[in-house]
Amino acid sequence: MKTFSCQCGNTLHFINTQCVKCSSALGFVPDELQLKAITPEKNGLFTVANSKQRYRQCKNYWQHDVCNWLVNEEDLNDYCLSCRLNVEIPNLQKLGNIKLWYNMEVAKRRLLFTLLKLNLPITSRAEDPHTGLGFSFLEDQIQDEYGNELTIKDFVVTGHAAGLITLNLNEAQDSSRVEMREKMNEQYRTLIGHFRHESGHYYWDRLIQNSPKLEEFRALFGDERLCYTESLNSYYQNGPSDQWQNVWISAYASMHPWEDWAETWAHYLNMVDTLETANDFQMCIAQQNIKNPLQKCTIVDDAYTAISFTQLFDDWCKLTRTLNAINRSMGHDEAYPFVISISALNKLRFVHEIIKHAK
Known part of the structure; x- marks a missing residue:
């Protein structure tokens, strides 16, 4: 940012x-x-x-x-423009919910800033009640049973359906999100990451489904007509595909072509937002030389997609190597715990071109 x-x-x-x-x-x-x-x-x-x-x-x-x-x-x-996309917000009478809602809103506005910067189409549910973009921030419903023992009555699943993005309010609480990340054995789990991932499903419907790019999508990501429920059950019962690192950008991306697209889309948004931040703070080391050690990234302020994907990715690799080295020096986990395979790289390039020509 x-x-x-x-x-x-x-x-x-x-x-x-x-x-x-x-x-x-x-x-x-x-x-x-x-x-x-x-x-x-x-x-x-x-x-x-x-x-x-x-x-x-x-x-x-x-x-x-x-x-x-x-x-x-x-x-x-x-x-x-951001708040009118809300369909449901948390119960503000409950202690602590305003703070968690604030965290949600900050992440949502950050997503929307990037979408607007990329000139991506945004249609609200007021404009299109059936497939317009909307957000519901919900919390698990807890009931008191067996004395003082609390059990979850209704568990909110973060996801997307026909333009409506639902997020579990627990994801806005750092401790709950980290606990879930450890439980799911995930490398990366952030609030803004959820927004970016779920927006990918929305834009698959807008930019890929029923478009001339559908066959190219299937050649890269696979056939989305595969039964999603069966793929989901198989993933959680058996884990990710063997050697998923050679094909997919994350383990979860191996679950189904739709999730592969959403994970790749989210990754691309991570790239452009982080590069913009580095560029703004003159921290990018892409194309660094002795005469101008603070030379900015090739990404420019008003045109994320004006440069080639090769230039963009070259900047990204150099920047993330630096970020990881800095984190290791501070004794933290790597800021960017990913290795991009050729297959994943081609999918990122596809997302870049889709966004570049989106209307």
């Missing part, structure tokens, strides 16, 4: 609501993909720095302080 600049010159971060230098209130303008200082006017309206356009704060901004996005004054919706 890139940083932004306040009108006073201070550096702003994506989740900020106030500049710590000049104390200006802040708001994110989705149309411009910029975080800016805002000045209050009459009737709950604000002007943004260097613009005459007026905005309102998203209702979840002024009511719950879980959002910092703005709504154009001509837009009749109370909620911003």
